[in-house]
Amino acid sequence: MKVNELFKSELKVINMGLESFYQDMKSQDVSAIHVNWKPAAGGNEKMAALLSRMKSI
Amino acid sequence: MANFIDQANKEALKLMQDAQPTLIGMGIAKDTLPGMRENLILHAGPPVKWEDMSGPLRGAVVGGIIYQGLAETVDEAKELAASGKIDFDSCHHHSAVGPMAGVVTAKMPVFIVKNMDQGNYAYCTMNEGLGEVLRFGAYGENVIKHLNWMEKTLYPILKEAIEIHGPIDIKSMNAQALQMGDEMHNRNKAGTSLFIREIASSIVKTNASEEDKVKVFDFLNSNDHFYLNLSMPGAKCTMDPVGKVKYSTVVYTMARNGTEFGIRVAGLGNRWFTAPAEIIDGLYFPGYSMEDANRDIGDSCITETSGIGGFAMASAPAIVQFVGGTPADAVQYTTSMYEITLEESVAYKMPNMNFRGVPTGIDIRKVIETQIRPVINTGIASKHAGVGQVGAGVVRPPMKCFEDALQAFVEMLDNEGLLD
Numbered sequence: 001m002k003v004n005e006l007f008k009s010e011l012k013v014i015n016m017g018l019e020s021f022y023q024d025m026k027s028q029d030v031s032a033i034h035v036n037w038k039p040a041a042g043g044n045e046k047m048a049a050l051l052s053r054m055k056s057i
Numbered sequence: 058m059a060n061f062i063d064q065a066n067k068e069a070l071k072l073m074q075d076a077q078p079t080l081i082g083m084g085i086a087k088d089t090l091p092g093m094r095e096n097l098i099l100h101a102g103p104p105v106k107w108e109d110m111s112g113p114l115r116g117a118v119v120g121g122i123i124y125q126g127l128a129e130t131v132d133e134a135k136e137l138a139a140s141g142k143i144d145f146d147s148c149h150h151h152s153a154v155g156p157m158a159g160v161v162t163a164k165m166p167v168f169i170v171k172n173m174d175q176g177n178y179a180y181c182t183m184n185e186g187l188g189e190v191l192r193f194g195a196y197g198e199n200v201i202k203h204l205n206w207m208e209k210t211l212y213p214i215l216k217e218a219i220e221i222h223g224p225i226d227i228k229s230m231n232a233q234a235l236q237m238g239d240e241m242h243n244r245n246k247a248g249t250s251l252f253i254r255e256i257a258s259s260i261v262k263t264n265a266s267e268e269d270k271v272k273v274f275d276f277l278n279s280n281d282h283f284y285l286n287l288s289m290p291g292a293k294c295t296m297d298p299v300g301k302v303k304y305s306t307v308v309y310t311m312a313r314n315g316t317e318f319g320i321r322v323a324g325l326g327n328r329w330f331t332a333p334a335e336i337i338d339g340l341y342f343p344g345y346s347m348e349d350a351n352r353d354i355g356d357s358c359i360t361e362t363s364g365i366g367g368f369a370m371a372s373a374p375a376i377v378q379f380v381g382g383t384p385a386d387a388v389q390y391t392t393s394m395y396e397i398t399l400e401e402s403v404a405y406k407m408p409n410m411n412f413r414g415v416p417t418g419i420d421i422r423k424v425i426e427t428q429i430r431p432v433i434n435t436g437i438a439s440k441h442a443g444v445g446q447v448g449a450g451v452v453r454p455p456m457k458c459f460e461d462a463l464q465a466f467v468e469m470l471d472n473e474g475l476l477d
Contacts, residue, residue, distance in 0.1 A: 042428040047460060050467045051426055056477050057060045057470075 061475075062324075065304035069323050070400050070418045072298045073307075073363065077173035078227040078291035083216040087163035090151045090180050094163060098122070099148045101159025101356040102314025103329040107138050107145065111315035111351050116194030116442025117158030118145075123196060124204050125162040131196065149310055149321075153180040154293045154356040156285055157192035157438055158315065165204075166212035168287060170227060172294035179294035181287070183207055183215070186280040192355075193438045193445040210265075214273050218259035225255055227291035231365065232404050234284070235415075240373035241288035242357055242366030243380060243434045243449060248284030253277050289356065292363035299323050306466065307399070308419040311362045311431065311454060315354035315438070320458045322421055325469065330462040332455035337437050339450015340381040349447050351440040358433045364402050364417035367432040367451065368394045372407035372415075380434045380449045390432045390451070391416065397423040397431065421466065424459045 013032035015022040025032035041047035087093050098121050100114055110118065115138070122134040122143070137143055148155045155161055167180040185203060189195045219225070230251050237247035253274070260270055277283055299309040305323035312319055319329040334353035341347070360366030370376060371391035374384035391407070394416035401414030419431055430453035437448040470476045 038428060040426050044425075044460075047425050047463065050463050051422060053467055053476055054062070054422060054470070057062060057475065 061304050062306060065302050065324065066307055066399055066418070066420065069299045069302045069305040069307040069309075072175065072302070073295055073417055074400070074403050075174045076228070076295035076298075078170050078179075078231075078294050079173050080168060080219065080225040080227055080287060081171045082169045082219055083166055083212060084169055085163075086153075086161050086165045086167050086180070086182075089167055089169060090153055090161070092146075092151050093161075094144075095125075096127070096142060097144045097146060097163065098125075099146055099151055099153060099155065099159070099161040100314060101148060101155050101157065101354060102312040102334075103317055103319030103331050104147045104150075105145070105314045105316055107143075109316050111354065112440045112442045113194030113351050113354060113438040114158045114160075114315045116196050117160040117191050118143075119442070120191045120194075120196030120200055120204075121160040121162045124191075124201050125164060134196075147312070147314075148356055149293075149312060150327075151180075152178055152293070152297065154289045154312075154359050155182060155192070156184070156282075156289065156357045157355040157436060158194055159356050160191060164208065166208055166216070168290055170287070170290035170294050171224075172298065175298040177294055177297050179290035179297065181290040181293075183211060184280060184283045184286040186276070187282070187446065189445055193436075194442040195445055196443060210269050211273055211276065214260060214263050214265045214269060215256070217263040217265070218256050221262050222256060222259040225252075227287055228404055230255070230284075231288060231291060232406070235365070235369060235372050235405050236408055238373050238375055239284075240360075240366055240369040240376060240434070242285070242360040243436065244281075244373045244376045245284040245288065246281045248288060249277065249281055252284050252287065285357065288365065289359055292359040292365065293356075295363050296359060300326070306421050308362060308421060308431075311358045311433070312356045313353045313358070315351055318353060318454045318458060320454060320462060322462045322466065325462060325465055328465070330458045330465070332457035332461075335452055335455065337435060337448070337450040337452045339435075339437055339448050339452075340379070341437070341448035342446070345439070345447035349439050349441075349444075351438045353433075353435065353452050354438055355435065357435065358431075361431055361433050362419065364398070364415040365405060367434045368398075369405065369407060369415045370432070370434065371410050374409070376434065380451055382451070393429055394432060396427050396429050399423075421459050421462050424456075425463050428456070430454055430456060430459070
């Protein structure tokens with residue numbers, strides 16, 4: 001599907017990451033859900049590395 | 058194929074699911090608790106020195122010293138506490154737990170709860186009720202008088218009644234109370250009622266005077282939190298065997314001493330991971346605010362550690378009137394705890410969660426990965442000794458406890474040559 005055709009059709013949006021994108025969709029009456037997603041360990045690289053080491057077992 | 062950590066956690070969860078906490082009797086702390094002695098005072102949370110103790114814990118220690126007969130005045134008690142002649146230790150190091158300040162002295166009566174599955178014991182003093190009480194740091198004349206009544210009248214009657222009745226299954230009582238709107242930490246109305254119903258005829262059969270029996274019934278009936286001091290040792294004897302499972306990442310202790318919050322992780326043995334305890338943003342009684350609050354205090358979050366308390370709030374919607382929020386928040390708290398736990402309880406089911414079992418077995422890896430900290434509902438003590446409870450609310454352990462534990466766990470695996 002070409003991008004222009006996509007935006008002419010009814011959008012159903014799944015948003016991950018910044019919640020403000022989801023709020024923008026809602027304010028424009030676009031059907032959207034927000035996924036409560038965070039990077040592992042909230043982006044704490046040291047903790048993510050420790051988890052990764054444990055997963056290597 | 059499951060790795061050795063998964064296998065260890067499976068073993069830890071089996072111990073939690075199979076635990077059979079049972080009230081088997083009562084005794085005096087000095088004769089009952091391992092390592093208890095005349096000059097030893099136990100307190101809630103990880104170990105803390107007198108100079109680092111917060112107001113309510115110091116207050117409870119002063120009251121405990123006077124009650125124990127080691128000093129006559131408040132000044133003498135403070136001097137003795139600071140002299141080095143009194144030893145302090147964590148309740149948890151003596152198979153015990155205590156709500157709020159959690160002070161236990163040698164002559165205090167305690168409940169004896171046995172985990173029939175593993176044969177280990179846990180101990181807890183009797184709940185004093187609300188108002189001017191030792192566990193919130195009060196030490197006035199009325200506090201000591203009430204403690205003496207508990208020792209001289211309440212204890213012998215309950216001890217005899219339990220002997221007449223025989224063992225009381227705490228696990229079954231917890232399961233029933235959960236279905237009646239308790240979560241066994243800050244709501245114990247159903248559990249207390251069930252306990253009274255169970256023990257009533259045995260109290261009547263004791264050799265005590267009619268007058269004393271009536272006073273005991275009136276006290277039990279007036280104290281909605283009486284059951285807390287049974288649910289806590291029930292949780293403690295459930296969790297202690299978990300602490301011996303090598304390589305398990307399950308948290309088997311969460312506790313606060315009013316200064317620090319501490320956790321212990323099964324695979325890391327008896328080592329505490331501590332950080333400054335938080336001040337609770339909750340519902341304050343009229344005339345009080347966060348400025349009056351002490352930092353988080355008490356061993357009572359052993360309930361959450363075992364999967365009840367804040368983890369089971371969905372089943373106790375009325376509790377939000379005490380700790381703040383809405384019934385929907387209570388469901389959300391419980392739902393989010395499934396993100397950081399390994400299983401659902403087989404025994405503890407919540408009707409309004411479609412009889413889903415409570416979230417069971419906190420895994421430090423999941424806490425770090427999701428950044429969701431365990432939820433604890435709790436009473437709030439005044440930071441000033443002798444004032445008492447000033448509110449209640451919801452609090453979480455500091456993330457640093459889990460970060461330090463995870464790091465120590467990886468170091469332990471590294472040292473044993475188990476990591477790439």
